[in-house]
Amino acid sequence: MTYNGKRILLGVSGGIAAYKAAELARRLVAAGAKVKVVMTKAAQEFVTPMTFQALTGEKVAAAMFGPGSEPLEHVALGQATDAIVLAPATANLLGKMAAGIGDDLLTTILLAATKPILVCPAMNCEMWVHPAVQENVARLQARGLTVLPPAAGELACGATGYGRLPEPETILEALAKLVSHQDLAGRRVLVTAGPTHEDLDPVRFLTNRSSGKQGYALAKVAWRRGAQVCLVSGPTLLPAPHGVERVDIWSAREMLDAVLARFPESEALLMAAAVGDYHPTSRSEHKMKRGSQELTVHLTQNPDILKKVATLKKKQVVVGFAAETRDLEVAARQKLEDKGLDLIVANAVNRADSGFAVDTNEVTIIGRRNLVVRLPLLSKEEVAARVLDQVAALLPPREGGGG
Numbered sequence: 001m002t003y004n005g006k007r008i009l010l011g012v013s014g015g016i017a018a019y020k021a022a023e024l025a026r027r028l029v030a031a032g033a034k035v036k037v038v039m040t041k042a043a044q045e046f047v048t049p050m051t052f053q054a055l056t057g058e059k060v061a062a063a064m065f066g067p068g069s070e071p072l073e074h075v076a077l078g079q080a081t082d083a084i085v086l087a088p089a090t091a092n093l094l095g096k097m098a099a100g101i102g103d104d105l106l107t108t109i110l111l112a113a114t115k116p117i118l119v120c121p122a123m124n125c126e127m128w129v130h131p132a133v134q135e136n137v138a139r140l141q142a143r144g145l146t147v148l149p150p151a152a153g154e155l156a157c158g159a160t161g162y163g164r165l166p167e168p169e170t171i172l173e174a175l176a177k178l179v180s181h182q183d184l185a186g187r188r189v190l191v192t193a194g195p196t197h198e199d200l201d202p203v204r205f206l207t208n209r210s211s212g213k214q215g216y217a218l219a220k221v222a223w224r225r226g227a228q229v230c231l232v233s234g235p236t237l238l239p240a241p242h243g244v245e246r247v248d249i250w251s252a253r254e255m256l257d258a259v260l261a262r263f264p265e266s267e268a269l270l271m272a273a274a275v276g277d278y279h280p281t282s283r284s285e286h287k288m289k290r291g292s293q294e295l296t297v298h299l300t301q302n303p304d305i306l307k308k309v310a311t312l313k314k315k316q317v318v319v320g321f322a323a324e325t326r327d328l329e330v331a332a333r334q335k336l337e338d339k340g341l342d343l344i345v346a347n348a349v350n351r352a353d354s355g356f357a358v359d360t361n362e363v364t365i366i367g368r369r370n371l372v373v374r375l376p377l378l379s380k381e382e383v384a385a386r387v388l389d390q391v392a393a394l395l396p397p398r399e400g401g402g403g
């Protein structure tokens, strides 16, 4: 994920999770953001401003008045930024925000802020479920602020429950949406990712080298751009992307059922999965024993999911992927025609840094009416962004006007 020069104001209030905000600041800077930290007085009891200054290269703002304070910072800081993230947001900070109190630099900045705000509460689990806190959270959400609920786990006070500051990765994902262009707002996007497993017996299966990375990148980037994303995933080691509904499947036939069930309500389908073309004709009920020197396995063809989808297609944009080791564009164009696709993304899989399992991909996007977009080697998220640009351009206008 890249924040490429985005200006982020990180508000830190006084809870034990303030120490985790230092890692968040570091990760934001590493992702290319320009980070300005504002600390409450209580936050400075947990971490020093020097820590954040060293990590961000920016002077930390902490006081409305006195040495080090700048005139009108309380107005300017919440406006001269792309987004604000409050991590951790204590129960006290939530209460002040909900009541419209501005009695220090951070709360005053928040009153004058004009940019999107992500609130990341962290506190004791009993505090989190207190009706006053929950009412305050509901009020902030009703005002359009995004609240990332705390994660469950062991808390600093020794209790276990909901109250932990979510991991930096989750906060970075949620924040990325706030600074992304919402050109897919409300669009229903269906993505497939990963391999399929075709069982021979209870312990063995046929599969391929897909890691799911390209499909997961598509799901993440579509969500950031405002889409409602359903990710039908074969077995992978990847965590479910934040905000995305993930449906886990095992075999090609399960993927077919999952895709067909969701396709009619979807506006775009992106099939990045490497679907097994065959499954063993019979699955042994028990583990197959080592027998004679040779074993013959009979295979039956799996259904072609994209071909089935083509028969149901109305206004949906349907995108296939093609992993090829030779004649890349010719083979991909053939699949575009055969499977009745709007776009096909051809990726070279005969180089070590492209295709299966790596973090980068070199693709050519081929469409109808002579569309050919040859891209250099990019991260899989950048590839996803470029593919989604083409999808966004093909989506019919939304009923009722927008988008």
Ligand code: PMT
Pocket: 193, 194, 209, 210, 211, 212, 213, 214, 215, 252, 271, 272, 273, 274, 275, 276, 277, 302, 303, 304, 305, 306, 307, 319, 320, 321, 322, 323, 324, 335, 347, 349, 355, 356, 357, 358
């Ligand atoms: O998961 P990663 O490690 O990140 O790797 C990404 C990838 C290389 C797997 C991905 O970018 C990719 O290219 N996926 C498609 C792999 C492929 O070669 O598919 P195919 O040529 O077998 O099929 C073409 C298209 O038809 C694909 O969109 C596929 O999902 C679909 N298909 C295939 C078989 C089948 N029975 N039904 C299908 O719908």
